Amino acid sequence: MRGTVFTETMLGTVRLDGEPEERRVRLDLRADADRVLLPHRTTPARLTGRVRIAGHADDPRAEGELQVSPIARRRIRYRLAFTADGRRLTLDGWKSVTPRHPLASMTVLPFTVYEGQARVGEGVLRFPLATGLLPFLLGFRFPRREDPARHSAPRWNGAPGRTEVWYTTLTDPASGTGVWLHHELTAPADGSEPFAHGWAAVFPREGEVRHARFGPVPWTRPADGFTAEDVTCSGGRLTGSAGDLRWKLTEQPQGQPLFTFPRWAWRHPVLPAAQMLPSARATYEGEISYGGTTMDLRGAPGASARIYGHGNAHRWAWLHADLGSGDVLEVVAAVSTRPALRRLPPLVFLRLRRNGRTWPRRPERPAIGGPGPGRFRAAIGLPEWTVTGRTALRRIRVEVNQPPERTLTLEYRDPDGSRAVCRNSESADARIVLERWWGHWRPEATWTLDGTAHAETGTR
Template sequence: MRSSERADLPRWKGEPGFFEIWFLVVLDPSGDCAWWLRYTLFTPAPGGRGEPRATVWAAAFDRRSSEPAIAIKSLHPISEFDAGTRDRFGIRIGDSELARGVCRGRVGSGGHAIEWDLRFTPSSDVARRGPRGLDRLPLPTHVSHSHDDVTFRGVVSVDGVQHEVRGAPGLQKHIWGTRRVEALTWLHCPRFREDPGARLEALTVQPRRSVPGVRFTPIYLRTSEREHAFHEVPGILLTKLEPRGHEVRFEARSATRSLRGRAWCDPRTLAGYVYRDPQGWDVHVAQSDVAECEVELFSRAHPLDAWRPDRRLTSTVAALEFHAPEPLENVRYLGWDATHLEER
């Protein structure tokens, strides 16, 4: 079994106080459309709110539409989760399934329906986007970049309108644990106009807002010439990412290389969801998969030299997520027990 398939195997063993997530981001190469798909398990901790459940979430983004973000989900008893076999990854929730290189499902609620039948060539190995050894620590939340840089093909139907998916860049990740992080901002940009081989992932995580000084900000940039691994020590010590409304600004540097950039989205393209921690508290997550991004690169021959501009990268193929206890202004959120957004 390849390491990427092993990384996707279910971790839940039936215990209370646990959550598990498999999610996919599929970005149309045009930058006009995108789809976000999520398969989850949730069991409350003793004394927590709610019942164990499995959920299939879906969001469709279309910057050209009068309704540029559609967010819906389906709720299932935990008994409708099928973990598959130990020697091959393949999960199922109701009629929706996710296996190695295959993703199918359907969610309908509130007059909307999203249906998908997608394929991708699996990655051989898990991508690492944090310092070495991080995955071995006894953290309350774990993440695996199972299929970090893949291309999707197939069909997605939104409210009966079919979209042929061809050469769509994206990813699939696996997250599990006993406690959610309280604040997180994430940017994924798999394609740039000036360099189709470039990709960027930037993240800042604050596990507990009550400990403001503890923040983890890995930034990874690959261009057609080289990798800029600001997710390793010492580079990760010189990174910054700050959300500002519906925009983020970020920077990173080493002794001889640096970057700075920003990403933003039209707030109408944000799909909002309420997630619950096993202990019972909620977080608000807003994501746009039709965001925009620009990056400036700099270099110098010696650590004492002045920085010189190298190149500028721009993209309209990007995913941007804001995750915090408080809701963002002017964003509607799909409640924990709801399956669709109420009309304004």
């Protein structure tokens, strides 16, 4: 089954109640529908993007819904929630499609702004035909749709010497606190009984990082997801307790799966390990409590990911960065534990999903190189580490900083009993610079994450 993804920019003005003059408005939107958009039927889609009102609002995390029904209902309706000066507002309007004036009716959007149920402004947006039509048409994509839930089932087939992980990281938008929930199945290499274990950790903006472990307990072979006594990760629900940490969350996927490693490496476990995200990004609702503090999560951005393989790498680095407007960056850089490969530089797997497209197009491209530019490179260290690389027309630089006071050090064991140590921060800093070649390198996009990047390094 295929869906539809497209981007749209509209410009206009709005007059807010109590203000004598109009303000300029710009919307940069991305629409994501679960089926192919056809004009004779009504097609709902999710909206994400950026709302800018001159001197009043600049919200890169606006979200809402779009209803496209140009023939059946003769309208295209937009509802978009955004934040302006600390107030939560909703833009609501529709294009009234008429065969008498097809061009004007498809490009003009009258709208009203609401705060709750109260009207607080109104305006008009227009699609800029001269500059926007060609990018709009070229931006249409019809990606294959997959149900993220199908990737939550256990992969383990009973073979010894395997580990399987379900992990979730998120950031509370209200407090800036980062959260890490790690669920792991370990099948020891000596053939003894498999067991389930894991941990939960919170990374407050101010104060000490807190964590607690759960398990180990015998693996009960659930049909879906992960279960270890009162800890569950299944069907879009995450519940459990560890020490004084308690959590009860629901997950709402916001995108299609993202395969950090090649898709074949996940389907056929021939590599030492592989990682993927059932949904490139997600939002979380629910409650987390620890040490007398309770966080009430509403629309917390984050993601869940899966790992399956023989254990941890010899050295590794990982980054998940929610870049806003539906964009996300996932990086894994690792050195294999196999003796012949330990002296090689880290292999880099980097996936940037931006405006509905994933770059580089093939996931193995950063790791093995290609014609012209070679492999992507990683310099793994602490508190800072970097990844750089380029393809024919683009290059990227990723700089990550894991401040010691916001980094948690944990030790755990591989299926063969060998020791591994990870240093994780769910409140790391990151700067990502993307450039494009136009006769010389020009900046294409820059993102700065202040305490909202999710990052980790690991060693033996």
